[in-house]
Amino acid sequence: xxxxxxxxxxxxxxxxxxxxxxxxxxxxxxxxxxxxxxxxxxxxxxxxxxxxxxxxxxxxxxxxxxxxxxxxxxxxxxxxxxxxxxxxxxxxxxxxxxxxxxxxxxxxxxxxxxxxxxxxxxxxxxxxxxxxxxxxxxxxxxxxxxxxxxxxxxxxxxxxxxxxxxxxxxxxxxxxxxxxxxxxxxxxxxxxxxxxxxxxxxxxxxxxxxxxxxxxxxxxxxxxxxxxxxxxxxxxxxxxxxxxxxxxxxxxxxxxxxxxxxxxxxxxxxxxxxxxxxxxxxxxxxxxxxxxxxxxxxxxxxxxxxxx
Amino acid sequence: xxxxxxxxxxxxxxxxxxxxxxxxxxxxxxxxxxxxxxxxxxxxxxxxxxxxxxxxxxxxxxxxxxxxxxxxxxxxxxxxxxxxxxxxxxxxxxxxxxxxxxxxxxxxxxxxxxxxxxxxxxxxxxxxxxxxxxxxxxxxxxxxxxxxxxxxxxxxxxxxxxxxxxxxxxxxxxxxxxxxxxxxxxxxxxxxxxxxxxxxxxxxxxxxxxxxxxxxxxxxxxxxxxxxxxxxxxxxxxxxxxxxxxxxxxxxxxxxxxxxxxxxxxxxxxxxxxxxxxxxxxxxxxxxxxxxxxxxxxxx
Numbered sequence: 148x149x150x151x152x153x154x155x156x157x158x159x160x161x162x163x164x165x166x167x168x169x170x171x172x173x174x175x176x177x178x179x180x181x182x183x184x185x186x187x188x189x190x191x192x193x194x195x196x197x198x199x200x201x202x203x204x205x206x207x208x209x210x211x212x213x214x215x216x217x218x219x220x221x222x223x224x225x226x227x228x229x230x231x232x233x234x235x236x237x238x239x240x241x242x243x244x245x246x247x248x249x250x251x252x253x254x255x256x257x258x259x260x261x262x263x264x265x266x267x268x269x270x271x272x273x274x275x276x277x278x279x280x281x282x283x284x285x286x287x288x289x290x291x292x293x294x295x296x297x298x299x300x301x302x303x304x305x306x307x308x309x310x311x312x313x314x315x316x317x318x319x320x321x322x323x324x325x326x327x328x329x330x331x332x333x334x335x336x337x338x339x340x341x342x343x344x345x346x347x348x349x350x351x352x353x354x355x356x357x358x359x360x361x362x363x364x365x366x367x368x369x370x371x372x373x374x375x376x377x378x379x380x381x382x383x384x385x386x387x388x389x390x391x392x393x394x395x396x397x398x399x400x401x402x403x404x405x406x407x408x409x410x411x412x413x414x415x416x417x418x419x420x421x422x423x424x425x426x427x428x429x430x431x432x433x434x435x436x437x438x439x440x441x442x443x444x445x446x447x448x449x450x451x452x453x454x455x
Numbered sequence: 456x457x458x459x460x461x462x463x464x465x466x467x468x469x470x471x472x473x474x475x476x477x478x479x480x481x482x483x484x485x486x487x488x489x490x491x492x493x494x495x496x497x498x499x500x501x502x503x504x505x506x507x508x509x510x511x512x513x514x515x516x517x518x519x520x521x522x523x524x525x526x527x528x529x530x531x532x533x534x535x536x537x538x539x540x541x542x543x544x545x546x547x548x549x550x551x552x553x554x555x556x557x558x559x560x561x562x563x564x565x566x567x568x569x570x571x572x573x574x575x576x577x578x579x580x581x582x583x584x585x586x587x588x589x590x591x592x593x594x595x596x597x598x599x600x601x602x603x604x605x606x607x608x609x610x611x612x613x614x615x616x617x618x619x620x621x622x623x624x625x626x627x628x629x630x631x632x633x634x635x636x637x638x639x640x641x642x643x644x645x646x647x648x649x650x651x652x653x654x655x656x657x658x659x660x661x662x663x664x665x666x667x668x669x670x671x672x673x674x675x676x677x678x679x680x681x682x683x684x685x686x687x688x689x690x691x692x693x694x695x696x697x698x699x700x701x702x703x704x705x706x707x708x709x710x711x712x713x714x715x716x717x718x719x720x721x722x723x724x725x726x727x728x729x730x731x732x733x734x735x736x737x738x739x740x741x742x743x744x745x746x747x748x749x750x751x752x753x754x755x
Contacts, residue, residue, distance in 0.1 A: 196578040197571055198754040213578035216477035230571040232494065232563070239493035240572075246486035247478060247576045247583075254471035261467060287572060292472035320467060 148173055148326055149194060149295060153203035156189050156350075163189040165350035166203065171328040171343075173294070176321045178341030178358075179330035182438055185347040187330040188226070191299050194328075195224050207295055219248055223288030223296045228280035228304070233273030237264055237283050240272060245290050258286040263312075277304025285313075295326040302336060314340050334434040348438045361433050370406050372399040372413075373422035380418040387412060397421075478577060483586035486576075490569075491560065491590055500556045501598045504549055504639075508602035509609070511545035516610040520617035524713060531622065532706030533713055538614055538621040539631040539704040542606065546635035546702065547695070550642040553595055554667050557646030558659035560591050565654040574755045581747055588647050588743070595643050599636040607632065630728060631702045638698035641735040642667055645694055648742025652749060671695045688724050694738060700731025 149171040156164040164186040171177035179187050192198040193205050196213045204211070207222050215221045231240050241255045259268045262282040267275065272283065281304055288296055298317070302310045317340055321327045331337055337344060337358070344361055346354040354361055374380050377399055381391045389409075390402035401409055406425050413420050476482065491497055519541050521529040529537070561584075564570040577583040611621050621628065646663035653659045674690035690696060704710075708717040719725075726734070 192754075195575045197574060217475050218478065218578050219576050220472070220475045224575050226571060226575070227568065230568040230575075232490075232567040232569040234495060235490070235493045239489060240569075243486045243489040243493070244572055244576050246489055247482045249476040249479065249482045249485075251471055257468070257470045289467055290472065291475075292467060292469040323467070 148208055149177075149205070149297070149328055151190070151203070151205045154190065154193065154200055154205050155202045156186070156193060156198060157201040162350055164193070164200075167347070167350070167352050169345045169352060169355055171295075171326050171345075173326045174321060174324045175342040176317055176327045176329055176340055178337040178344045179328055179347070180334065180337050180341075180344055180434065181332065181347035181353075183332055184349075185332075186350040187332075187347055188299055190347075191224070191226055191297050191328070191330060194297055195222060195226070197226070217248055217291070219244070219291035219293065221291075221293055221295060223291060223293040225281070225284040225288045225296075225298045225301055227299065228277065228284040231272045231280070231283065233271065235272060236269050237272055237275070237286075238268040240283065241286060241290065244287055248291060250290055254290060258289045261289060262286040278306055278309050281305055281309070281313075285316075293325075295328075296320060297328045299330045300332070301329065302331070310336075346434065346437055353437050361437075369426045370401045370404070370409055371422070371424045371426065372401055372409060372420060373397055374399065374413070374418055374420050376418040379416060380413055380420075383412050383416045383418070384409065478579075478582075480582060480586060483577060483583050484590055487583070487587045487590040488594075490587075491594060494563075496559065497556070500552055500559075501594070504552050504595075504598055505602045505605075507548050507552070508545045508599070509606050511548060512542055512606035513609050513613060515541035515544050516613040517617070519614060519619065521619065521713075522617075527713065529619075529713055530706065530709045532704075533709030534614075534619045534706075535622065535625050535628050536704040536706035536710035537619055538610065539628055539702070540707075540710060541610055541614065542603075542632050543635040543702045545606075546639050546698065549599075549639045550667050550695070550698070551664060553639055553643035554646040554663045555660055556595075557591065557643040558650035558656060558663050560650070561587060561647055562650035562654055562656045562659045566656050571755055580750050580755075584651060584746065584750060588644060591647060592640050592644055596636065596640050599639055603632060603636060627704050627706075631704050634701040634728060634732070635698070637732065638694075638701050638735065641732075641739055642694050642698070644739045645735070645742060648739060648746050651746035652742065667694050684720075684722050688722075691724055691726055692734060694735060697726070697731040697734040697738075700726035701728050701735070703728060703731075 151167055151169050153166045153168055154164055155162065155166050167186075167190070179190070181187050189198055190205075193200050194207065194212060196211070207215070212218055212222060235243075238255060238259065241258065242252060245251070245255050259265055262285050264279065264282050264286060267279060272280070275283065281301055285298070285301065288298070301317070302313050305313060317327055317329060321342070329340060341358055343357050344354065345352060372380065375397055377393065377397055381399060384399075384401060384404060385391055387404060387408070389404045392400045394400050406423050410420065410423060519537050521533070521537070564573060573583055574580050614621055645666070646659070649663045649666070650659040653662065671690050671693035674686055674693070691700075708715075
């Protein structure tokens with residue numbers, strides 16, 4: 148259980164995290180989502196005390212991380228895969244971290260096996276690919292068998308096999324009743340992994356809801372209707388409460404009614420329909436819509452339609 | 456969304472992590488020992504320390520004699536001072552090695568990012584800094600003791616061949632020889648403190664070596680009396696001169712200029728050995744206090 152209360156982090160000129168309140172509960176994967184620079188990593192660093200909050204508080208299982216007697220048994224953190232000395236072997240890195248809590252070599256070899264690092268465990272970390280570094284970071288996080296895991300962009304740099312593996316791994320951890328806070332700037336990744344989303348933009352919370360609710364709020368289903376009787380049909384549909392737009396002269400984009408209902412209304416009014424296509428709003432679009440105003444660095448000249 | 460079909464409680468078996476020990480200083484010391492020994496450069500530096508202590512000690516011993524006195528006989532005090540002189544010159548080179556190593560041990564973690572793993576495991580930070588300093592100091596001391604255990608018998612044997620009979624019941628001899636090692640270890644800790652404050656290898660090494668070597672030499676160029684005498688007295692507070700005080704032998708005038716009255720410049724201070732040791736300890740304490748304050752305050 149992770150709880151943030153009015154958590155704020157100011158750096159000299161910027162406010163990275165601006166008074167956010169949220170919680171990550173046991174038994175589910177909480178997705179921490181937002182564009183680059185939204186404050187995700189800073190928040191995660193504050194959870195384990197690497198950054199100090201300017202104001203507000205963040206606790207793990209009821210108390211600040213640093214006040215736990217056995218911190219790495221409480222929280223496993225993969226914050227950045229480069230937090231390793233390159234000259235040391237992966238196994239020695241794990242042994243050193245484990246020793247602080249008197250965790251022995253057997254557990255170290257166990258997490259090496261769990262994360263598939265057996266073949267490189269005695270090699271220097273300097274030669275590791277980003278993917279192997281991520282696995283080593285995950286192995287470090289798992290050393291203490293913690294009930295809470297915070298993973299900052301864990302699939303970054305993994306090959307497709309690794310991505311699927313992390314996804315299933317993370318789902319499995321949550322199914323065991325653990326608290327998992329997972330960050331990503333990719334909605335598609337979250338859609339497949341998270342149960343609950345906390346969406347950040349410019350240090351503030353834009354949305355904090357179940358994935359299904361966020362989808363529903365994004366407007367549900369849009370139906371494209373191709374018809375020569377656009378004016379007639381639009382009037383009839385609007386009378387039934389639909390939202391209508393005309394992307395093309397003979398094409399209606401209908402919100403708020405499903406395709407079956409639209410067909411019935413068209414028949415009652417004698418409107419001819421050439422085509423009737425429902426489009427589910429993707430989580431990606433929901434996310435784009437939510438964060439459009441909060442992206443720090445807009446790329447110029449890419450109209451939103453291009454992403455459809 | 457994939458619903459996820461985990462096999463209960465086997466995704467991550469608790470294994471040995473089921474037995475939970477809290478953070479302990481013992482664990483942190485063990486952790487820091489694993490870190491120190493698992494980096495290759497550590498052992499190269501310590502090998503250099505050992506080779507230089509033995510090499511310089513034996514070389515200086517073989518080139519020390521009182522043959523130039525002709526028929527005159529050196530005093531026993533002079534011979535003791537000669538033996539000390541042969542043994543301690545290596546320390547002035549060794550402080551350069553531990554000066555670099557002391558910075559590397561701590562600032563290296565900041566350079567690689569390892570410090571974030573370290574502080575995630577020990578979020579209170581200060582104990583781990585002290586554990587790291589302790590492991591570094593103890594290992595340096597042990598390597599130094601080993602170096603001296605090899606060098607002292609060789610030096611005494613070589614000096615005997617040059618007609619210098621070293622009396623081993625001279626407490627000043629042992630204080631100076633052990634003092635040279637204490638000096639090296641404390642300079643290592645001074646460098647460690649600088650590394651912890653600057654968190655940067657290049658800057659840390661530059662400042663540490665500048666403090667140990669360059670600044671006292673620059674001040675030492677100033678000679679004479681009056682206001683410049685004050686500067687010379689101030690330069691006594693630099694680690695290298697504190698180390699000189701700690702490793703001084705009272706028979707030195709009999710070794711450097713036998714038969715002549717010792718020359719002492721009016722107003723120029725001479726520190727006692729214990730004052731030298733105390734001065735070095737003060738350097739370490741002040742730097743560590745600053746490092747601890749900054750450590751608590753700064754983001755890692």
